[in-house]
Structure formats: C-alpha cells, structure tokens
Amino acid sequence: MLLYTIVQMVDYLISVIVMIVIIQFVMGLLIAFNVINTRNDAVVAVWRALNALLEPILGPIRRALPNTGAVDFSALILIVGLQLLSQLLRGLAMAGY
Numbered sequence: 001m002l003l004y005t006i007v008q009m010v011d012y013l014i015s016v017i018v019m020i021v022i023i024q025f026v027m028g029l030l031i032a033f034n035v036i037n038t039r040n041d042a043v044v045a046v047w048r049a050l051n052a053l054l055e056p057i058l059g060p061i062r063r064a065l066p067n068t069g070a071v072d073f074s075a076l077i078l079i080v081g082l083q084l085l086s087q088l089l090r091g092l093a094m095a096g097y
Contacts, residue, residue: 003092003093003096004093007089007090007092007093010086010089011086011089011090014082014083014085014086017057017078017082018079018082018083020050020053020054021054021075021078021079022079023050024050024051024054024075025075027046027047027050031043031047057078058074058075058078061074061077061078062074065077
C-alpha cells in the first residue's frame with residue numbers, strides 16, 4: 001500500500017512537470033509568433049521562471065541530442081521519457097514490488 005502511494009505521488013509530480021513543459025512550449029510559440037510581447041514584465045517573469053524550472057532537466061537532454069537546427073526535440077523526449085517512467089512505476093506497484 002505504501003509503495004502504491006509513493007508511485008501515485010511520483011505520478012502526480014510527473015504530470016505537473018509535463019504540464020510545465022507544455023506551458024513553456026506554447027509560450028515559446030506565442031513569443032516566436034509575436035502574439036505575446038517580451039517587453040511586458042509579467043511575460044518575461046513567467047518565461048524566466050519556466051526556463052529556470054526546466055533547464056536542469058532539459059539541458060542534459062539537449063546536450064545528448066544531435067543539433068537539429070531550429071527544432072528542439074528535448075521537450076518531446078522528456079515527456080515521452082516521463083510517461084514511460086510513469087508506466088513502469090505503475091506496473092511495478094501493481095506487481096507488488
């Protein structure tokens with residue numbers, strides 16, 4: 001029972017990280033297409049906070065991936081990896097390990 005509770009907490013943390021990655025991705029697109037302006041202090045504060053939260057996770061993935069030009073696949077790799085980890089932990093919890 002304790003293992004299942006821990007797995008649920010880790011799964012919740014994974015869900016939060018995935019949502020932050022998606023928010024950063026969408027915000028990056030909005031900035032790139034000049035929908036939201038980076039001269040706004042609130043936008044810059046949110047953008048810096050998101051980057052500060054995710055750079056320790058995305059940085060090593062970016063360094064491991066080959067250079068693909070302007071397309072950054074690190075967020076996709078992170079989301080897929082976190083979902084695989086979540087599935088693995090749930091399977092182990094159900095098996096009773």
